[in-house]
Amino acid sequence: MILQFKKQNYNFYSPAKTIKTHPSFGSETFREPFGFKAIDKGILYKGGFLQYPEELEYLRHEAGIKSILSLIPPEFPQITKEIFMINNSNEKYKLQKPIIFSYFPCCERDGELYIDEENFIKNINKLPKPIYMHCHGGIALSENMGAVYKKLLREGKINLTEQ
Numbered sequence: 001m002i003l004q005f006k007k008q009n010y011n012f013y014s015p016a017k018t019i020k021t022h023p024s025f026g027s028e029t030f031r032e033p034f035g036f037k038a039i040d041k042g043i044l045y046k047g048g049f050l051q052y053p054e055e056l057e058y059l060r061h062e063a064g065i066k067s068i069l070s071l072i073p074p075e076f077p078q079i080t081k082e083i084f085m086i087n088n089s090n091e092k093y094k095l096q097k098p099i100i101f102s103y104f105p106c107c108e109r110d111g112e113l114y115i116d117e118e119n120f121i122k123n124i125n126k127l128p129k130p131i132y133m134h135c136h137g138g139i140a141l142s143e144n145m146g147a148v149y150k151k152l153l154r155e156g157k158i159n160l161t162e163q
Contacts, residue, residue, distance in 0.1 A: 030058035035138020039146035048138030066128035067100045071135040
């Protein structure tokens with residue numbers, strides 16, 4: 001499937017916009033990931049890759065995220081670091097249902113988005129919700145994949161009851 005989108009240039013490494021201490025967690029500091037936004041509130045959120053443990057804590061405690069769907073290959077150094085942070089956080093909280101990390105391969109080149117639509121549908125349907133989907137900066141690729149999600153939802157191809 002090829003979709004056409006307007007090509008845009010962004011500064012992907014701007015600092016996250018909020019840092020706060022959550023009163024019910026004592027001195028824990030939470031930081032909203034760059035580009036964080038609800039695509040379908042309670043189901044799917046988008047943003048940039050996780051640079052700091054405080055961003056993961058924000059996703060876990062403030063947004064209730066149960067799955068992370070990366071649009072960046074796991075072999076990229078920043079994603080290797082992110083997977084390490086997720087594993088440490090899962091171990092720290094010893095949850096029965098830890099945050100799940102998944103990767104969806106897609107490519108955006110010259111304003112065109114190349115995806116395997118069936119694989120995307122399977123990923124969205126099988127992952128525990130809410131899901132945090134991210135690219136590098138949380139603006140271009142994840143925003144476009146959010147548009148794909150909305151299109152597939154309208155077409156009835158996304159099953160929100162399947163876990």
